[in-house]
Amino acid sequence: MTAVPLPLGFSACGVTCGVKDPSSPKKDVALFVSDRPCAAAGVFTTNLVCGAPVKVTRGRLPRSTARAILINSGNSNACTGEQGLADAEAMTAAAAGLIGCDKLDVLVASTGVIGRFLPMDRIQNGIAKAYTALAATADGLHDAALAMMTTDTVPKLSTRTIKLSGTTVRVTGVCKGAAMIAPNMATMLCAILTDADLKSDDAAACIRLAVQDSFNCISVDGHESTSDSVMLLANGAAGVGPGSPADLEAFQTALNEVAQELAMAIIQDAEGAHHFVQIDVVGCRTREEAFKIAESVANSALVKTAICGADPNWGRIVSAAGYAGVPLREEEVSLVMNGYPLYENGRPLPFDAAAVSQSLRDHREVTIGLTLSHGSAHVRYWTSDLTKEYVELNADYTT
Amino acid sequence: MTAVPLPLGFSACGVTCGVKDPSSPKKDVALFVSDRPCAAAGVFTTNLVCGAPVKVTRGRLPRSTARAILINSGNSNACTGEQGLADAEAMTAAAAGLIGCDKLDVLVASTGVIGRFLPMDRIQNGIAKAYTALAATADGLHDAALAMMTTDTVPKLSTRTIKLSGTTVRVTGVCKGAAMIAPNMATMLCAILTDADLKSDDAAACIRLAVQDSFNCISVDGHESTSDSVMLLANGAAGVGPGSPADLEAFQTALNEVAQELAMAIIQDAEGAHHFVQIDVVGCRTREEAFKIAESVANSALVKTAICGADPNWGRIVSAAGYAGVPLREEEVSLVMNGYPLYENGRPLPFDAAAVSQSLRDHREVTIGLTLSHGSAHVRYWTSDLTKEYVELNADYTT
Numbered sequence: 001m002t003a004v005p006l007p008l009g010f011s012a013c014g015v016t017c018g019v020k021d022p023s024s025p026k027k028d029v030a031l032f033v034s035d036r037p038c039a040a041a042g043v044f045t046t047n048l049v050c051g052a053p054v055k056v057t058r059g060r061l062p063r064s065t066a067r068a069i070l071i072n073s074g075n076s077n078a079c080t081g082e083q084g085l086a087d088a089e090a091m092t093a094a095a096a097g098l099i100g101c102d103k104l105d106v107l108v109a110s111t112g113v114i115g116r117f118l119p120m121d122r123i124q125n126g127i128a129k130a131y132t133a134l135a136a137t138a139d140g141l142h143d144a145a146l147a148m149m150t151t152d153t154v155p156k157l158s159t160r161t162i163k164l165s166g167t168t169v170r171v172t173g174v175c176k177g178a179a180m181i182a183p184n185m186a187t188m189l190c191a192i193l194t195d196a197d198l199k200s201d202d203a204a205a206c207i208r209l210a211v212q213d214s215f216n217c218i219s220v221d222g223h224e225s226t227s228d229s230v231m232l233l234a235n236g237a238a239g240v241g242p243g244s245p246a247d248l249e250a251f252q253t254a255l256n257e258v259a260q261e262l263a264m265a266i267i268q269d270a271e272g273a274h275h276f277v278q279i280d281v282v283g284c285r286t287r288e289e290a291f292k293i294a295e296s297v298a299n300s301a302l303v304k305t306a307i308c309g310a311d312p313n314w315g316r317i318v319s320a321a322g323y324a325g326v327p328l329r330e331e332e333v334s335l336v337m338n339g340y341p342l343y344e345n346g347r348p349l350p351f352d353a354a355a356v357s358q359s360l361r362d363h364r365e366v367t368i369g370l371t372l373s374h375g376s377a378h379v380r381y382w383t384s385d386l387t388k389e390y391v392e393l394n395a396d397y398t399t
Numbered sequence: 400m401t402a403v404p405l406p407l408g409f410s411a412c413g414v415t416c417g418v419k420d421p422s423s424p425k426k427d428v429a430l431f432v433s434d435r436p437c438a439a440a441g442v443f444t445t446n447l448v449c450g451a452p453v454k455v456t457r458g459r460l461p462r463s464t465a466r467a468i469l470i471n472s473g474n475s476n477a478c479t480g481e482q483g484l485a486d487a488e489a490m491t492a493a494a495a496g497l498i499g500c501d502k503l504d505v506l507v508a509s510t511g512v513i514g515r516f517l518p519m520d521r522i523q524n525g526i527a528k529a530y531t532a533l534a535a536t537a538d539g540l541h542d543a544a545l546a547m548m549t550t551d552t553v554p555k556l557s558t559r560t561i562k563l564s565g566t567t568v569r570v571t572g573v574c575k576g577a578a579m580i581a582p583n584m585a586t587m588l589c590a591i592l593t594d595a596d597l598k599s600d601d602a603a604a605c606i607r608l609a610v611q612d613s614f615n616c617i618s619v620d621g622h623e624s625t626s627d628s629v630m631l632l633a634n635g636a637a638g639v640g641p642g643s644p645a646d647l648e649a650f651q652t653a654l655n656e657v658a659q660e661l662a663m664a665i666i667q668d669a670e671g672a673h674h675f676v677q678i679d680v681v682g683c684r685t686r687e688e689a690f691k692i693a694e695s696v697a698n699s700a701l702v703k704t705a706i707c708g709a710d711p712n713w714g715r716i717v718s719a720a721g722y723a724g725v726p727l728r729e730e731e732v733s734l735v736m737n738g739y740p741l742y743e744n745g746r747p748l749p750f751d752a753a754a755v756s757q758s759l760r761d762h763r764e765v766t767i768g769l770t771l772s773h774g775s776a777h778v779r780y781w782t783s784d785l786t787k788e789y790v791e792l793n794a795d796y797t798t
Contacts, residue, residue, distance in 0.1 A: 046722070047718055047721040047722045048721045048722070048726070048727055048728070048729075049717055049718050049720065049721030049722075049727075049729050049732075050721070078714070078718075079714060079717065079729065079742075079745070079746070079747055081729075081745060081746055114714040114718075115713070115714050115747040221699075221700040221701060222698075222699075222700065223699050223700060223701045223702075223715070223718070223719065223722075224718070224721075224722040225718065226714075226718050226721065299621075300620075300621075300622050301620040301621065301622060301700065301785070301789075301793070302620060302622045302793060303622075305789075305790050305793035305794045306793065306794065308790065308794040309793070309794030311794070314514070315477070315478060315513040315514050315625075316622070318448055318478065319446055319448050319477075319513075319622070319623070319624065319625050320622065321448065322446040322447045322448030322449070322623075322625065323445070323446045323447070323448075323622075323623035327447070328447055328448075329447070330447075330448050330478065330480075333448075343478075346478070346480060347478075347480055348478055348514040386700070386790060387790060387794075388787040388790045388791065390700075390704075390790075391704050391707065391785055391786060391787045391789075391790055392787060394700070394701060394704035394705065394708070395704045395705065395707040395708030395710070395786075
C-alpha cells in the first residue's frame with residue numbers, strides 16, 4: 001500500500017503486548033506522540049453507558065497542550081467502574097512518564113471485549129515497548145493502524161496535503177471500524193494528526209464539523225457503542241495555520257475528506273457486508289430532516305436484506321422514509337437506485353426489475369437517491385447490507 | 400385446534416379468489432359481518448406512507464353504525480395513489496351492497512405485495528363468494544384467519560369470555576403477523592369482535608389502551624409497515640355492556656388479554672426466529688422511559704444476533720439501554736437473563752456463562768429483565784432473535 005505520511009513533529013507505532021492473545025503476534029497497543037504541545041479536541045459516543053477512557057479523555061478536551069494518544073485493542077475498558085477509571089488514568093500516567101509530560105496531556109482509548117478489567121501488567125509493558133519502538137521507527141503509522149484493529153480485515157488510513165499561505169500542511173488519520181468480538185460491541189476509534197497550527201477551540205470546531213458529515217453519517221447496525229472516539233491533534237509543526245477564511249476552508253475540506261475516507265473505509269469493511277450503500281437524501285427543509293430519513297433507511301433491516309438479495313425493493317425504502325419522523329406526503333418523494341428511477345412523486349414507475357437486480361449483483365457499491373420536494377437541504381449517508389455472514393459473525397455460536 | 404367462538408350476532412368467513420395466486424387454493428379474502436350496527440374503532444400505522452385502505456378506514460372511525468370488516472391478502476393496496484383509494488372505496492361499496500348497508504359502515508384492509516393495483520375483478524368476485532359463504536357456514540372464523548395470512552405459518556386467534564352484570568360476553572380476535580413477501584414489508588392486521596354493548600367513543604378508548612400494551616410492544620425488525628391496522632367491532636348482541644367501573648375493567652382486561660395473546664402469537668411466528676424474547680423493563684420514572692429502553696434493546700441487531708447464538712451478552716443489552724434516550728447512569732442498571740443475574744448496579748457479575756448459554760439453547764422463550772432504580776414505572780415488550788433464516792427470507796434471492 002502507498003505510504004501515508006505522518007505530519008511533521010509526530011511519531012507513531014504499534015506493538016504487541018499480549019492483550020488480544022498472549023500467544024499471538026497481533027499488535028494491540030498504538031501510540032501517537034507529538035514532539036511539541038498540540039491543540040487537541042475530540043468527539044465521543046453519546047451512549048450514557050460509556051467506557052472509562054471516554055470519560056477520562058472527554059474531560060481533558062479541548063486542550064492546547066496535548067502530547068499523545070494511547071490506544072489499546074483486545075480489551076475495552078467499559079463497564080469496569082472505579083477500577084476502570086483508575087486503569088485509564090494509569091495508562092495516561094505511564095505514557096506521560098516516558099514522554100515527559102503531564103498525564104492530562106495524554107489521551108486514551110480502549111477497544112475490545114467489554115466488562116473485563118484491563119490486564120494492566122501487560123498494558124504497562126506494552127506502553128514501555130511502544131515508547132521504545134517510537135525511537136527505533138518513528139514512522140510506524142501503519143503498525144499503529146494495525147494495533148487498533150479488532151475484527152477489521154484491513155488497516156484504515158487516510159491523508160491529505162494542502163497548502164496554507166504557500167506552506168505544505170498534512171492531515172493524516174487512522175481508524176478502526178465498527179466491528180465486534182463477543183462479548184463486545186461495535187466500536188469505532190479514530191486518531192487524526194495534523195501539523196497545522198490550530199487553537200484548541202478551532203480544533204474542536206473543525207473536528208465537530210468533520211465528524212458531522214463522516215462518522216456521524218455511517219451505520220452498520222445502528223447499535224451505538226460505548227467507546228466511539230474521534231480525536232484530533234494539531235501540533236503546528238508545519239509553522240502555519242489556517243489564518244484566512246480561505247485557508248480555514250481549505251483546512252476544513254482536507255479534514256472532512258480524511259474523516260469521510262476513513263468513515264467510508266469502516267463501511268467498506270463492515271462485518272459480513274456484500275454491498276457498500278451510499279444514500280443521498282436531497283430536497284429537504286433542513287439537514288436534520290434529510291439526516292433522519294437517511295438514518296431510517298440505513299437502519300432498516302428490510303432495506304438491508306433487500307440489498308443483500310439484489311432486490312430493488314423501493315417499497316421498503318420509501319416506507320422507511322415514511323416512519324423517519326419527518327412530515328412528508330408520498331407525492332413529495334421520488335427514488336432512484338443505481339441510476340434507475342423506481343418511484344416518482346408518490347407513484348411506482350415501470351422498470352426492468354431484472355436489469356436493476358443485475359446491477360445490484362454486479363456492483364458492490366449501491367447508490368440510493370431519495371428526492372423530496374421540500375427545499376434544498378441534503379445529506380449523504382453510508383451503510384452496508386445485512387447478510388447471513390453478519391448474523392453468523394455476531395451470533396457467536398458457542399456450540 | 401380448539402374452536403374459538405364468534406361473539407353473538409357475528410359471522411365470518413375466508414374464501415379463495417386468486418389474489419395470492421390464481422392457481423392456488425390459498426384463501427385470500429376474509430369477511431366479518433355483524434347482523435346489527437356496531438360501535439367501531441381502530442388504531443393504525445403512524446407511517447406517513449400508508450396504504451389506501453388505512454386512509455379510507457381511518458377516516459370512518461370511530462363510528463357507531465359499522466357492519467363489517469373486509470380484508471384481502473396477497474396484494475396490499477399501498478403506494479397506489481388515487482386508483483388505490485378508488486379501489487378501497489369500491490371494495491367497501493361491493494360488500495355494503497350485499498350486506499345492505501352504507502359503504503361507510505364497511506371497514507377495509509389489504510396486505511401483501513405493495514405498489515401494485517388490486518386485481519379488482521378477482522376481488523369483486525371474492526367479495527361475492529365470501530358473502531355467499533357466510534350463509535353456508537356462519538362460523539368460518541378459522542377460515543377468515545387463514546385468509547388474512549401472508550407468510551404466517553399458523554392462523555392466529557384468541558378469545559376471552561367474561562360476565563358483565565351476570566351476562567356472558569365474548570371478545571374474539573384474529574390477526575396476521577409481521578411478515579413479508581417481496582416486494583412487500585412487515586404488516587400486521589387484526590380484527591377484534593365483541594358482542595358487548597359499547598359506545599363508539601368507549602370502543603376507541605378501549606382499543607387504544609389494549610394496543611398500547613400489546614401490538615405497540617412488539618417488534619420483529621423495527622420497520623414500521625404501511626398497512627398496520629387493528630379494528631374493533633362491538634355489536635351489543637349480548638345485551639349488556641360494561642356499565643360499572645368494575646365491568647369496564649373486566650372488559651378492558653379481556654380485550655387486553657386477547658390483544659396481547661395475538662401480539663405474542665405474531666412474535667412466536669416471526670420470520671426465521673429461533674427465540675421468543677420477553678423484555679421487562681422495571682423501576683423507571685415513566686412508562687415512556689421504560690418503553691424507550693425496551694424498544695432500544697428489542698431493536699438492536701447485536702442483541703438479537705447474540706440471542707440467536709445463545710450468547711448471554713449483557714454488554715450489548717446494557718449498552719442498548721444506554722443509547723435509548725433515557726437519562727441513566729450505569730450504576731442504576733441491573734440485568735437478569737433467563738433468571739441468571741448478569742449485571743448489577745453497573746457492575747458485571749461473575750456467572751457461569753456455559754450454564755446461561757445452555758439455558759438459552761434449551762429454551763425457545765428468553766426473558767430479559769432490566770431493572771432501574773428510578774421509580775416504579777415498567778413495560779413488557781416482545782421481540783424475536785435475528786437469524787440467518789430471517790436474512791434469507793428477506794433477502795429474496797432473485798438468482
